[in-house]
Amino acid sequence: MTSNITGAGSTATRRTAPGVVATGAADATGAADAAVVVDGLCVERGGRPVLGHLDLRIPAGMVTGLLGPSGAGKSTLMRAIVGVQAVRSGTVTVLGAPAGSAALRRRVGYVTQAPSVYEDLTVEQNLRYFARLAGVGRGRVEEVLAQVDLKSEQAALSGHLSGGQLSRVSLACALVTDPDLLVLDEPTVGLDPVLRRSLWALFDELAASGTTLLVSSHVIDEAARCDELVLMRDGAVLAHEGLDSLLARTGTTDAEAAFLALIDDAGIDDAGEAGPDAGSAGQQTPGSVGRPGPRHGVPPLARSRQDGEQR
Secondary structure, eight states: OEEEEEETTEEEEEEOOTTOOOSSOTTOSOGGGEEEEEEEEEEEETTEEEEEEEEEEEETTSEEEEEOOTTSSHHHHHHHHHTOSOOSEEEEEETTEETTOGGGTTTEEEEOSSOOSBTTSBHHHHHHHHHHHHTOOHHHHHHHHHHTTOGGGTTSBGGGSOHHHHHHHHHHHHHTTOOSEEEEESTTTTOOHHHHHHHHHHHHHHHHTTOEEEEEESOGGGGGGOSEEEEEETTEEEEEEOHHHHHHHHTOSSHHHHHHHHHHHHTBOTTSOBOTTOOOTTOOOOOOOOOOOOOSSOOTTBSOOOGGGOO
16 A cells, blocks of 8 residues: 655655554564564664664565654664674564564665775776675666666766765665665765755666665654664664554644653653653653664775764
């Protein structure tokens, strides 16, 4: 099922997973219809909880927005989904296999917050390198260059590109294997409105073709561009449902107001601490969010920050 929505100055199409009842529960869609199944996930860092007993189902073939302020645990959850995050307990199943399995290497694409490309290679050389690692033919490189609108820059050194162009190169490197699941960690941060719009149009096209996308953002306005929303705060899921359902349930008119209403209902103060009137039914106790550790598997010459600089 699809419905047209308008948000952030453009019209998008919101897909609805069959059989989903958007109640705000973490398991809004069943495991049978899910591309990602998270059960009882606990992550600690320095003895402090980052994610606490988190349960989540990400539906297949849709754009799921992972929204929340910096420090909510979004990047940590994404790292667990792609299999590079050490966890204390719980399971993460991706496309029917344990997260990080060798069988998933060509089926899962991951775009980190900072562009992870070789600056001393051209755009095309970066794509060919990652395509060769994955055993993908050169024809796919040409397809992806056109898909992300980088044909005119394919011979340019990556180190000479703008921030927005580098972001597209990182996205292209993740797309070169034609993944079934694409995990994007704040891909639109720092981009101009025109480029943001074009990227969201591409995300919608990918989902329409059957790709599952998990897109994190701390820009609440981008909720209108997602099929489903997972709202996080301090390592806990406050809501998992569609925007229309969220607005109706909270009696609000926009995603930011709905998010604040959920925080008020949970009894969480501005410092992220649960207040004395916070109920326990259906709510997870927010924990202190630590800083992620060093990224694994990123090329040493890549233009990227350590995940320890991200939240």
